[in-house]
Amino acid sequence: MNLSFELKKRFYDNIQTYTIILAMLAVWILFTILTNGFYLSPQNFSNLFRQMTVTSFLATGMVLVIVTGNIDLSVGKLAGFVSVVVAYFQANVWNTIFPGQPIVAAALSVGIGLLVGALFGVLQGYIISYMRVPAFIVTLGGMFVLRGGILIITQGKTIPANQPGFDQIAQGYLSPAVGWVAALLVVALLFLNMVRSRARKAQYGFEVSNLYMDILGTLFFSALVIVYVVVVNFYNGVQVPVLLLAVTAVIMAYVSNNTRFGRYAYAIGGNREAARLSGINIKRNIFLVFVLMGFLCGVAGIVLASYVGYGTVAAGEGYELDAIAACILGGTSTLGGQGTIFGAMIGGLIMASLTNGLQMLNVPAAYQYVVKGAVLILAVFADVYFKKNR
Amino acid sequence: MADDIILDIRNVTKTFPGVVALSDVSIQIHHGKIHGLCGENGAGKSTLMKILSGVYPYGSYKGTIFYENRELKLEDRAIRQAIEEGIAIVYQELTLVPSMTVGENIFLGKEPVENGVINWDKLYADTRQILEKYKLDVPPNAVVKTLGVGKMQMVEIAKALSENARILILDEPTSALSESEIDKLMEILETLKEHGVTCIYITHKLEEFFRITDSVTILRDGKTVATNPTSELNHETLVRHMVGREMKERFPKNSRKPGEVIFKVENLVATDPNEPSRKVLDGVNFDLRQGEILGIAGLMGSGRTELVTTIFGEYGNIISGTITMDNKTLNIKSAHDAMLHGISLVPEDRKGQGLVLMQPILRNISLANLDRFAGFFRIDQDAELAAANQQGKNLSIKAANLQDRVDSLSGGNQQKVVIAKWLLTNPQILIMDDPTRGVDVGAKFEIYKLMNELAENGVSIIMISSELEEVIGMSDRIMVMHNGRSGGVLETQGVTQEKIMAIATGIEA
Structure with missing residues (x-):
């Protein structure tokens, strides 16, 4: 095969990926001009990537959830719940059992966070796949339950989660x-x-x-x-959290492409009936997707607690929407069957870039929402338009 | 221009990026006649029909089309405009809303409205009138999804007729119909002819051209090869025009000798999993020998598809009876179980059950076989590709690259992908549910040859088919089903279509 032909082929095979990368660069260039270059200064660049991490952990799992034709509305509140649980244990439990051992406390905090996330994933996944309640409803209910759970644990107060060592997870x-x-x-x-x-x-x-x-x-x-x-x-x-996210994203990309579990997820979302007749255990696969999603909520919740240094009542509020938006910006089809982790990461970066840039320009929060919503719709419209006119 | 020409297609050329779908096509269609359109998959039939029905609007193709002596220009709301002009199309794939009633479907988008409210009485009265006029035996208020495929097809036709169509395009209307339903359809077409409706009739079943059409146009590779009165054509000339070569034998010869019985079904009774009181199988008996092709004939709804999906562990709840393989009783609970026992199923509905259309050919071929290439952590993608390449070669799947999406292939090649997927599981028993449905003549022949090869290599094949000629041409023995029962297994030698029909319709046991 000659070089130019191969270049062209690669280009057309990945046109959607290039489009979204171009969109991201466009956002960066725009804000760099508007902020007289400060937007891409090392400090802001570093912060920008740090800011994308929490919702992007959620997005890595959300891609597979959406790919199987499901949705998870509880991820924001689950990450929030994990963050307050982690904070609670740091503030009230570990120091009484292991006084003066912050590293042990940090390690146990991570363990309990992952456990809580995964267990909630097991619960929701079981109800969705084995008891056949639609994911939309189960996770909507889960969201309410978790909101209550956060209030029960925090008693409406803010709990510090700033043990030395633990703070390194998101701030190191x-x-x-x-x-x-x-x-x-x-x-x-x-x-x-x-x-x-x-x-x-x-x-x-x-x-x-x-x-x-x-x-x-x-x-x-x-x-x-x-x-x-x-x-x-x-x-x-x-940044430590960015490194963690990169490792997670690489693992998730690998899982989605190179393991049976990942392949089956795409097949189930692409054509459930064909997947079933190909001998794929659909219930188990969807169950596992939600367990994995819960586990990743655990990761996100730990990073969140470390990032803000507190467990608060509002923890994780609206993160599920950011995560879903990141997936969709990254080319995940809401109909299932299509979507990539890489795309979702770029999508997450675009969302974070918008937030960061708009904040720098002192745009009021209300208008930030308006801009982000408009960008999401515009991006999907552009995709539909170009697909139709290709 | 002669007055009796209703549709005059002149020098129409339609190109897609990289492909010429239609090249300088000219066809004249006479008023009140049934005009057959014949050609392999990819010959351009569908493209031409999409131009006539406004899917590809005026300006997206070159050439002119005269309709009732004036130029047909389907522009802005082209699809709706085509319907208003009286050009209606019944697609091969059904386009009904399953959860709505027959009447709601027929009047979808043109409900009789009074003061902004739908007049349901009028809707159902009109529905009844249409159904009765054309002798369509369907209750107007039945929910479509409760009907069989055959009845759904009739609703589809009724829907087109309700538009006061002057040209009715039928795109493979019989591919899912049973013999008796086809007879019914032929009657309907005769009635339409009496009413002065012109039909364009597309089918892969060549005998239907001789049965119903007045003239036939043959397309090949986007060009009109010939238009002849049907009376001047015969089977051989038609096939020769279509494929550009002589094809004397429709079914390849074989010299196989089936071995011992390896698989046995005895007194199988099973119920509908969604409706446990309804028996879908009511006493089925047959056996299958090694290296044999066993044909299953029967009308739509006779339980043939239900039988094989039940054996495959994916449909009916077995009430009584036994399934044995190599003298061991099987208890198959899922497709996965079936595969472990060496049983594979090429399902009836290629797009709905066989393929993940948005995925590459490669992933479709490997989907049921990932266990072979994968540990828990890794799929050996190179081994996967090598195996798929091998299958692609064996089945001569015509694709530029196995990474291309499977829906970029023609119907015949898509079917080969489904077969490749199941062959990769190395089945001992391969069940094929209507394997050549919607597949063109050339690909059909290749699938037949492949089936013979497999049988010679010791694979036992169960083939369901709606085409009696195919059942007789391919099978060593034939089991005929009627009302969920097996009506005996016949040796193919000396069997006639009439004999099979008699059992299938319950005239003979």
């Missing part, structure tokens, strides 16, 4: 040197993966794609990683 930074090591490790893995994939393809006797194209692609992603590390190192270094 890798030192520049460690950041560089991590970046180089990622680059090395990218190249290793490229070489291994080519070797395997050759072994099976497939037409191996153009070497220069592969190198070019790998170099491009390596460059992105390195540029990112260079920029954030100008501020405090690589």
